[in-house]
Amino acid sequence: MREFDYIVVGGGSSGSVVAARLSENPANKVLLIESGQKDSDRFIHIPGTFFKVIEKGRDVHFYTSEPDPGLKGKPNVVPQGNVLGGGSSINAMIYIRGQRQDYDTWAQMGCRSWSYDKVLPVFREIEGNQRLSGEFHGAEGALKVSDRRFGHPLSWAFIRAAQEAGLRYNEDFNGEQQEGVGFYQTTTNNGRRWSAAQAFLRDAEKRSNLEIMTGTKVHKVLFEGRTAVGVLLSNGERIKASGEIVLTAGAIATPKILQLSGIGAAGQLAAHGIDVVADLPGVGENYQDHLEATVQAEVRDPISLFGQDRGVAAVGHMLQYMLTKTGVLTSTVVESGGFVDTAGTGQPDIQFHVLPSFNGFGERLAHPGHGISIGPCFLRPQSRGTVKLRSSNPDDPALFNANSFSNPADIETLVRGVELAIRITEAPSLARLIKRRILPEPGVEKDPDALRDYIRGVSKTVFHPSGTAKMGVCEDRMAVVGEDLKVFGVDRLRVADASIMPTLVSGNTNAPTIMIGERASRFILGKDLAA
Structure with a gap:
């Protein structure tokens, strides 16, 4: 069985950051697993052709909800990036962080280290803005942001x-x-898209201590007792992690992987014949979208x-x-x-x-x-949906009810x-x-x-699903991860994507998701300690 120090599941906006940061130390052996392919389609990198990427569909996964009464019985179809860079490789490149009140609301809900004053320095440090700098912006970061x-x-x-x-x-x-x-300012640079893959993986993928597996799906996380020790791939291969496993597969795929791994509402898991590792009823709840x-x-x-x-x-x-x-x-x-x-x-x-x-x-x-x-x-949806298992078969799509x-x-x-x-x-x-x-x-x-x-x-989505593994305090039975993004009730497993948002930020989610990945890597490396 192959072994790595860290396994990152999902090579999107957050996963690209996590894998790159963890691999900066040559002593860390890191594996990044992405279900899609490399971001090689030229239309990905030309800003004005991103609709062609979505229309072609090769680099997109179209998650389809159950018929939605709120949409007059139509399903809610939510496209998500299925390619290195994830959503940052197929989106409209709008650079928005949300409002101060969004993050201060998280702090008021118990996540004190995620207040606006705590996250703003992280946004600044990862931002390389063409025009703006100072109190609200950074000019030297890896994520390039430019004017039209x-x-x-x-x-x-x-x-x-x-x-x-x-x-x-x-x-x-x-x-x-x-x-x-x-x-809008956009995540572009010299007339080209500047995705998370471009910003963080281009240099990192040259490192001998980082392996990137594309076209590979993770079925579940493997446990010994309550300790995450590896992952099971769709081809049957088992890969071991001596350190941590980080789920960055997105707000629809991440809760599915958690539940297939035995983390979720005990009764629902048992109904599918899945052994319960941690009874966390909030997994797959709290779905939100714009x-x-x-x-x-x-x-x-x-x-x-x-x-x-x-x-x-x-x-x-x-x-x-x-x-x-x-x-x-x-x-x-x-x-x-x-x-x-x-x-x-x-x-x-x-x-x-x-x-x-x-x-x-x-x-x-x-x-x-x-x-x-x-x-x-x-901007701040009050409706809540769910992402649950349809069966214990990993190949079956999740039972997705958007409840628009x-x-x-x-x-x-x-x-x-x-x-x-x-x-x-x-x-x-x-x-x-x-x-x-x-x-x-x-x-x-x-x-x-x-x-x-x-x-x-x-009405249709603007591609911002979130909230299905929400961050919160341990006393909140519906919380899935703590402020340090560790999954409650188990060891060596974190979630670091838009799933962890307790409430959806007021705007496009790419920049906040990159910030979440940056903070996750700092937590793992001991460079940033959650309060």
Whole structure:
């Protein structure tokens, strides 16, 4: 049986960091196991082609929920990266950390070492920002963050129209105040995607003490008593760990691996014939995600991205990109957006993702042509779903119930977000460009029930599943890991991905997940001690 000091399960945003940091010491023998392949598809690395990666599907795992009553019986389809770099290799590259209140809420829930003042220095140290530095930003870190190289006319029009609708302009969503509209900073560098694999693994993978296994699934963690001692692979191979095992497989795969390993609700495990190692009923509970409902409008002139990925136009864009690293292919597509407090609480509850096109993953274009999509999503979901075992067979997909809109507060927040998005389309800077609104059909917003029905019919994930192995205090029976990310009730096993978030951060999850991986590696190496 092969043996390593550390085994990291999942080569995504967090796993890339953990493996790289642990292998910095040549005395540590580290294994990183990734179910997908290497991030070799050229479309991964060109910012403007990330939708092609999702459409091709090779580097994406599409997790499909059970039929969801909150979505009018449709399943919730959640794409997650199945490739080195994970979500950071297929996402829209938006660099957002969330709000101060997100992390202070974690601290108030008992995770005192995860307050904003505790995590901000970590964000700064891993960030290499092109423009910003100082109190809120770092300029020397491995994760490159840059400003746009291309700004689409419709993105500019949205920003102006939002200001005309009463929203403030904001040049830094990760600074002192999140609220406002503007262009997003992105995890790009010199016109290329800067994924966690690019940032942390490119140098690390050259080290002789780090082995990276791709195209390999982990079925479960192996235990001797309550001590994690290795992993069982899908090919039947057993690999031993003399040190720790770190699960970084994501908020849907990680709880499945835990439960197959005997960690979860004792009654449910026993029902599947699985020996119980640790009775932790919170495993697979507390599922959260951000959902959005788009407002779409057709524009008068052919200025959107429609058709730019085909024919002569596509060839021209690719030549420009290859020769100069300029032009539309340097765009991350979701260039602009912002954060709005629609409830008057003093804390933004809606985020806008704006596409200068009708196109978006999962949308069949009923009205192909030139348009703009404004997608409000709620930031702090109150609904909770579950990820449980369907059977003891590792090849069976998890029994995934998203329970979208099971708490009515979520749909009421989106109602306000959609109403605001409509007002933005009617503001002068967009109104002069728009021919007609396509979705929702004009007049729907005048009937509250019809608008809610529209939202349930079109809402979809923005790819931020979290919470299914939540961090908390040992007195909380639903907590799965402590502040040091060690799994309760067992030894030598940690979770270090978005699963551990007690509540979902108010924004895109890539940067926070990288921060979680960085802190996990520091905990393991004794460089950062949780309070």
